[in-house]
Amino acid sequence: MRIFLDSGDLDEVREAVSWGVVEGVTTNPTLIREAISRRPGADLAGYVEELLRAAGPGRPVSLEVMGTRSADMVREALRLYEGFNPVAGNVVVKVPVNTRGVEDGDLEGVRAIRELSSSGVPVNATLIMTPGQAALAALAGARYVSPFLGRVDDHVRSALGISFSKGDYLNVRSLRIWLESRAASGDRAAADVNSGILGGSELVAAIRRTFDVQGLRAEIIAASIRNPRQAEESLEAGAHVVTAPLGVILGMLRHPKTEEGVRIFAEDARRANYGELFGAK
Numbered sequence: 001m002r003i004f005l006d007s008g009d010l011d012e013v014r015e016a017v018s019w020g021v022v023e024g025v026t027t028n029p030t031l032i033r034e035a036i037s038r039r040p041g042a043d044l045a046g047y048v049e050e051l052l053r054a055a056g057p058g059r060p061v062s063l064e065v066m067g068t069r070s071a072d073m074v075r076e077a078l079r080l081y082e083g084f085n086p087v088a089g090n091v092v093v094k095v096p097v098n099t100r101g102v103e104d105g106d107l108e109g110v111r112a113i114r115e116l117s118s119s120g121v122p123v124n125a126t127l128i129m130t131p132g133q134a135a136l137a138a139l140a141g142a143r144y145v146s147p148f149l150g151r152v153d154d155h156v157r158s159a160l161g162i163s164f165s166k167g168d169y170l171n172v173r174s175l176r177i178w179l180e181s182r183a184a185s186g187d188r189a190a191a192d193v194n195s196g197i198l199g200g201s202e203l204v205a206a207i208r209r210t211f212d213v214q215g216l217r218a219e220i221i222a223a224s225i226r227n228p229r230q231a232e233e234s235l236e237a238g239a240h241v242v243t244a245p246l247g248v249i250l251g252m253l254r255h256p257k258t259e260e261g262v263r264i265f266a267e268d269a270r271r272a273n274y275g276e277l278f279g280a281k
């Protein structure tokens with residue numbers, strides 16, 4: 001298991017790498033736009049080079065293409081890989097599994113993944129929302145597949161008319177019980193929402209089972225993580241990597257009883273002159 005930082009912010013990358021438990025970085029155009037907007041006048045190529053150096057050798061950094069046709073994505077990916085990989089040897093190219101929504105067909109992403117992977121360029125297939133997309137990306141040769149947990153949760157809640165804020169945890173177990181009771185009263189549509197995958201962690205579990213049963217070797221990066229429980233559940237569900245914002249990773253360390261325990265131990269250590277064990281007078 002590994003933890004990556006989901007951020008395009010140089011200071012955050014430096015900070016996270018200094019902890020010694022973050023082993024990679026994922027970016028996307030939105031994260032880069034946010035980061036660069038905080039540095040007016042910065043040269044984007046130079047900034048990306050800094051980011052790659054800050055992550056350092058052995059910590060993969062996913063950089064996304066912007067095209068939507070396979071030929072454009074392949075050209076951009078090669079430019080990213082050949083232009084930036086020499087900086088620290090850690091570039092992974094992120095390619096959307098399917099660019100329908102901009103393009104008419106479904107195959108631009110898979111074609112680009114296949115061509116790049118055959119040429120030895122490591123690909124992170126992104127915007128994965130179903131086990132089928134993950135399987136096809138893996139068959140095309142992707143090194144990583146990135147299911148977007150938060151966005152799957154958003155999709156399920158929107159389909160069911162449940163209001164939520166971006167960071168809200170979705171309790172899939174409770175949701176399933178509620179949907180089963182609705183199905184028992186004859187509401188079949190509710191039971192079939194999102195093909196029965198009711199949240200991001202269920203998606204990770206389904207992809208992991210599929211890959212294990214079928215012997216697919218791509219690694220699963222649980223992405224679009226908005227809260228610590230999502231991160232923990234995706235690790236439990238078999239994600240090889242969780243990529244999360246800095247605040248979510250820090251949130252994984254917090255618990256009120258840990259804080260209380262530390263305060264109590266500190267006070268009792270003082271009362272017991274415990275410092276004598278460490279040479280204090």
Ligand code: G3P
Pocket residue numbers: 006026028031148150151223224225226243
């Ligand atoms: O790793 C993908 C991530 O940056 C997208 O997150 O919260 O915008 O769905 P989000």
